[in-house]
Amino acid sequence: MDKQVVSFNLNGEAVRVRCDPFSSLLSLLRDRLGLLGTKAGCGRGECGACTVLLDGLAVNACLVPAGKAEGLNVETIENLSRGGSLHPIQEAFVEKGAVQCGFCTPGMVMSAHALLKSDPAPGREEIRKAISGNLCRCSGYVQIEEAIAAAADKLKD
Amino acid sequence: MKYIIAKSLDGALAALQDTGTGRARVVAGATDLFLQEQPDRLIDISRLPELQEVTLEKGLLRVGAAVTHNAASASGLIWEKAAALAEASTLLGSPQIRNIGTLGGNVANAAPAADAAVALAALGAEAVLFDSPGRFYVKPFAGLYAGYNCSRVDSCREILAWFLIRPAGPGQGSAFLRFTARGALSLPLANAAARVTLEKGRLKEVSLVVAPAGPAPSRLKKTEALLLGSNLSGKTWSMAEESASAEVAVRGSALRCSVEYRRRLIGILAGRVLSLAAQRAQRNR
Numbered sequence: 001m002d003k004q005v006v007s008f009n010l011n012g013e014a015v016r017v018r019c020d021p022f023s024s025l026l027s028l029l030r031d032r033l034g035l036l037g038t039k040a041g042c043g044r045g046e047c048g049a050c051t052v053l054l055d056g057l058a059v060n061a062c063l064v065p066a067g068k069a070e071g072l073n074v075e076t077i078e079n080l081s082r083g084g085s086l087h088p089i090q091e092a093f094v095e096k097g098a099v100q101c102g103f104c105t106p107g108m109v110m111s112a113h114a115l116l117k118s119d120p121a122p123g124r125e126e127i128r129k130a131i132s133g134n135l136c137r138c139s140g141y142v143q144i145e146e147a148i149a150a151a152a153d154k155l156k157d
Numbered sequence: 158m159k160y161i162i163a164k165s166l167d168g169a170l171a172a173l174q175d176t177g178t179g180r181a182r183v184v185a186g187a188t189d190l191f192l193q194e195q196p197d198r199l200i201d202i203s204r205l206p207e208l209q210e211v212t213l214e215k216g217l218l219r220v221g222a223a224v225t226h227n228a229a230s231a232s233g234l235i236w237e238k239a240a241a242l243a244e245a246s247t248l249l250g251s252p253q254i255r256n257i258g259t260l261g262g263n264v265a266n267a268a269p270a271a272d273a274a275v276a277l278a279a280l281g282a283e284a285v286l287f288d289s290p291g292r293f294y295v296k297p298f299a300g301l302y303a304g305y306n307c308s309r310v311d312s313c314r315e316i317l318a319w320f321l322i323r324p325a326g327p328g329q330g331s332a333f334l335r336f337t338a339r340g341a342l343s344l345p346l347a348n349a350a351a352r353v354t355l356e357k358g359r360l361k362e363v364s365l366v367v368a369p370a371g372p373a374p375s376r377l378k379k380t381e382a383l384l385l386g387s388n389l390s391g392k393t394w395s396m397a398e399e400s401a402s403a404e405v406a407v408r409g410s411a412l413r414c415s416v417e418y419r420r421r422l423i424g425i426l427a428g429r430v431l432s433l434a435a436q437r438a439q440r441n442r
Binding site for chain 2: 002004006020021022024043044045046048051054057058059060062063064065066067068070071111114129130132133135
């Protein structure tokens with residue numbers, strides 16, 4: 001397999017990785033860089049468990065070729081908590097009982113993060129739209145919506 | 158294997174030619190890449206500024222092939238001049254897909270019911286393709302499809318750069334509708350797009366495209382002709398619904414829906430999308 005050096009900014013730090021540029025960003029993050037917070041779900045862009053931010057926009061890491069990350073900013077769930085403290089979105093998920101099995105949670109949180117960066121005071125419809133690419137098979141959508149609304153309030157303070 | 162981020166259109170074309178026939182391929186959003194066979198080289202054109210622009214030039218709306226669906230759905234100019242395209246771009250896939258998937262990819266991937274492609278077909282879009290630096294040609298939308306999931310855009314040899322669309326003027330409007338099993342992350346059971354021109358309260362021009370009904374978005378020309386000169390009454394939309402249902406050649410799907418269901422669904426969507434396009438045309442004075 002031919003390798004190529006891909007340079008990008010990962011969670012605020014410059015990284016250079018020699019990798020198969022046609023492999024997925026998801027595989028690069030999990031298998032090469034050891035960032036296991038981003039979950040591998042369907043592998044075909046249908047579940048949103050692998051959602052990361054690419055230059056601030058939510059994308060399915062399973063559908064992004066590693067080579068496409070060249071020169072871009074990649075943000076994963078690992079970038080949210082600081083020094084052992086949860087991010088306000090994560091706190092809100094805990095407080096509102098928005099986590100059941102937890103597999104969809106990192107992707108949900110990253111979709112919420114992308115939303116709140118662009119729209120600090122979203123309505124319920126905007127919240128639903130923002131997480132419409134994330135599946136939760138435990139059927140916890142109501143709590144997730146409440147958590148994102150609560151996170152917006154926390155971030156305003 | 159090499160992944161090349163193109164820095165210029167000419168550079169991308171040169172890279173295609175240098176690599177040799179069929180060994181390099183153009184991608185933009187690349188969201189369908191992992192579902193397909195991979196070549197030796199990928200040339201990513203998604204960062205070319207001129208392919209991300211939406212402009213009005215010489216009386217035509219020029220939309221870059223690397224415009225993402227979310228960019229299209231956020232474009233005031235596209236909403237004003239080609240609402241069907243903005244509407245399709247808003248409804249397609251999921252936020253994650255819309256953030257990275259492009260209009261050009263939606264067309265070049267040649268899925269029969271690709272939402273943006275259906276809208277572009279109804280809008281009468283033409284495609285501008287380059288096959289070497291400085292050499293381009295313009296193709297009508299219907300000429301971009303070779304068969305089911307098979308495009309005439311040869312991404313190993315040419316670059317789809319822009320779509321040219323006649324912008325909506327006074328008395329003109331367009332719309333797009335889809336019906337899906339879920340609100341997101343779902344291929345449409347059927348979709349429809351229309352563009353109409355009104356004159357003295359009657360339909361002067363009608364373009365009606367539905368899918369899936371064959372390998373490419375399908376124009377329903379008999380229904381279009383039937384509606385010319387009609388007023389904007391409920392009777393007209395009922396006539397459109399019946400005619401579209403009768404005219405469309407549909408396939409059933411064991412997974413999605415039967416032929417009968419899809420035929421009826423396409424008729425209903427056709428009536429509604431024409432009515433919506435006409436309402437917009439009435440407001441567009």
